[in-house]
Amino acid sequence: MTWLDSLPRWATLAALAVTAVATIARGAWPSPAESLVLTASVALVYGALRRDAPAQRLACAALWVGVLAVLGLVTPRQNVGADFWFFWDGAELLFGRRQSPYALGSTAFPFPTFLLVRGLSLGGRLGAEPTLGLFTALSLGGLLVSVPLMRRVVRAEVGREPDRARSLLQAGLILHPAVLAGIAIGQSVALAGALVVLALWLWRCSSGRWALHAAALSLNLAWMLKPQLLPAAGFFVAAWLLDGSRGRARGRAAGIGRVLLPWALVLTVVPLGIAFPGHVLAFRDFPAVAAAAHTVIAETFVNNYAPSAILAKTLARFTGVAVGLSLPLLAAGIAALVVGWNLVSLVRARAESLRAFLPWIYATFLWSSIVWELYLALALAGLMLLIGLQGERGRAPTAAAALEIALALGATTVLTTFAFTAGVLLLYFHSHAMVARE
Numbered sequence: 001m002t003w004l005d006s007l008p009r010w011a012t013l014a015a016l017a018v019t020a021v022a023t024i025a026r027g028a029w030p031s032p033a034e035s036l037v038l039t040a041s042v043a044l045v046y047g048a049l050r051r052d053a054p055a056q057r058l059a060c061a062a063l064w065v066g067v068l069a070v071l072g073l074v075t076p077r078q079n080v081g082a083d084f085w086f087f088w089d090g091a092e093l094l095f096g097r098r099q100s101p102y103a104l105g106s107t108a109f110p111f112p113t114f115l116l117v118r119g120l121s122l123g124g125r126l127g128a129e130p131t132l133g134l135f136t137a138l139s140l141g142g143l144l145v146s147v148p149l150m151r152r153v154v155r156a157e158v159g160r161e162p163d164r165a166r167s168l169l170q171a172g173l174i175l176h177p178a179v180l181a182g183i184a185i186g187q188s189v190a191l192a193g194a195l196v197v198l199a200l201w202l203w204r205c206s207s208g209r210w211a212l213h214a215a216a217l218s219l220n221l222a223w224m225l226k227p228q229l230l231p232a233a234g235f236f237v238a239a240w241l242l243d244g245s246r247g248r249a250r251g252r253a254a255g256i257g258r259v260l261l262p263w264a265l266v267l268t269v270v271p272l273g274i275a276f277p278g279h280v281l282a283f284r285d286f287p288a289v290a291a292a293a294h295t296v297i298a299e300t301f302v303n304n305y306a307p308s309a310i311l312a313k314t315l316a317r318f319t320g321v322a323v324g325l326s327l328p329l330l331a332a333g334i335a336a337l338v339v340g341w342n343l344v345s346l347v348r349a350r351a352e353s354l355r356a357f358l359p360w361i362y363a364t365f366l367w368s369s370i371v372w373e374l375y376l377a378l379a380l381a382g383l384m385l386l387i388g389l390q391g392e393r394g395r396a397p398t399a400a401a402a403l404e405i406a407l408a409l410g411a412t413t414v415l416t417t418f419a420f421t422a423g424v425l426l427l428y429f430h431s432h433a434m435v436a437r438e
Contacts, residue, residue: 004344008433012404012426019422028417038419040067041410042403048165049390049402057165065172071413072180081132084117084186088128091117093278096124100281107293109224110282111271113188132186139183142194143174146380149201154388156204157354162388170384177413182374188225193380195222196232196361200381203252204354212252216260220267227290228368229378231342235360236260238346251352294331294369299323305421306371308334327369335367338428345435355389355438358382358431365424373415379427383409386427389434404430 023029030038044067047060090101091114101114108114118124120138121131150170154162162170173179182189195218202215219236223229240257243250250258271279298309308331312323315330342359349356361382365371376383386405390397397405404426411423 004348005436007341008429008436011432012429015422015425015429019418022418026418030414030417030419034414034416034419037067037071037413038410040064041413042406045169045406045409046402048169049387049405050396050399054164057163058168061165061168061172065168065175068172068175068177068413071177072175079181079185081129081184081186084132084135085128087113087117087186087188088121088131090114091121092124094118094282095275095278098275098278100278100285102282102285102289107289108188109227110279110286111224111267112221113225114282115271115274116188135186136183139188139190139194142191143179143183143377143380146194146197146384147171147174149197149205150381150384150388153200153204153354154385157389166387166390169387173380173383176376178373178376178415179380182377185374187374189374189377190380192222192225192229193377195219195225196229196378197381197384199256200354200357200385203256209255212255213259213263215256216263217267219256219260220264224267226375226378228364228371228375229361231339231360231363231367232357233260234339235342235346235357238343242346253352295324295327298327298369303372303415304370305365305373305424306331306369307366307421307425308369309371310418310421312369331367331369338363338366341432345432349435350438353435353438354385355431355434358385358434359428362424362428362431366428371421371424373412373420376412376424382427382431386431386434401430401433 029035041064044060044064048057048064051057051060086104086106087108089104090106090108093099093103094101094114095118101108101110106114117131117135120126120134121128126134147170151162151167154170179190199215199218199222202211202218206214216236219229219233223233236253236257237260238257239251239253240255240260243254243257268283272283273279297304298306298312304310308327309323311330312327315321315326316323342363345359346356361379364375364378390401390405396402408423408426408430411419411426414420414423
């Protein structure tokens with residue numbers, strides 16, 4: 001075993017140690033209800049992955065899904081559609097007045113969120129509330145379609161029908177409170193996550209050049225809905241570059257990467273002529289709007305779980321260095337480390353590896369300086385793969401691997417402490433361990 005193979009284990013131990021120290025130092029303990037859910041999640045997910053009897057595994061999975069369903073019902077009414085109104089106001093400015101969509105608080109990428117909202121409203125003929133209903137239905141539909149698509153992907157990879165308990169765990173992920181909360185407030189995270197699922201299905205379960213172009217189109221639309229997903233698209237570009245440097249015949253992942261950038265250019269240029277000059281102004285204003293939003297959110301929001309934001313606020317507390325000064329450097333440094341480690345793993349991985357994709361989708365939580373709990377939906381494909389690809393040839397994962405997965409998923413249900421950040425770090429490190437074992 002090389003030091004690269006052992007790095008995920010040591011990184012996991014370090015993340016748990018730092019989280020424990022930070023929790024004790026700040027007194028940021030989970031609430032009694034969160035502690036109960038965390039404990040139940042660890043026990044039930046572990047049981048669903050490790051129990052010997054199929055009926056016992058299925059019972060554990062069903063109980064965990066029940067816990068998620070109860071948690072998901074707790075969504076304050078006053079928050080329903082809260083983020084969607086920014087999309088609605090931005091679309092009205094862009095298409096109704098042909099102005100920049102950012103004057104009223106929206107920070108969405110210029111395309112395709114505003115165009116989608118405008119289309120669902122039938123060009124502004126429907127009101128905001130009916131359009132929100134259609135937007136919500138589209139998000140829910142994307143989640144529901146994701147379940148059978150990912151089941152097909154996992155079945156094609158492992159060569160057998162997935163275990164029923166694992167299939168239930170995968171389906172139950174769409175009931176995660178963070179996923180449902182994103183839909184309830186009118187965010188586009190579920191749509192973006194579903195587009196990644198579609199791209200993976202096109203990659204692994206379809207044939208023909210049309211599927212490569214469709215996958216590239218899906219990935220581009222996904223990261224344009226939520227730019228945090230850029231690393232997921234970056235995996236395919238990196239696969240293309242590495243494939244050419246190794247002198248091999250192009251694989252399907254490389255084929256997607258080869259057409260991904262041209263499609264990104266098309267999707268950037270074509271909207272410029274729509275509602276002119278609105279989209280031109282939107283692309284002009286977006287970088288400054290995004291930079292300002294990242295700084296303000298890192299400085300003032302306690303529920304921003306991005307590691308760079310947490311470190312910047314810690315540095316400001318102990319040294320007095322303003323968050324706005326340290327945040328760009330910290331975010332760039334973390335992004336460089338994440339991309340570098342991902343590239344090393346990809347170089348060492350076998351060609352066309354689904355496991356090699358996992359670190360790139362989990363990088364969604366690490367490279368950006370804004371990470372809401374809602375962004376868990378962006379990595380829905382990664383979460384389903386994490387469960388479906390455990391063990392060799394359908395066998396149960398090791399006890400240590402099952403415990404790590406259970407702890408990571410349980411931690412993502414805790415939203416008042418550092419546990420959520422620790423959970424996504426565990427997911428990222430475990431994905432590298434899977435690549436090393438492969």
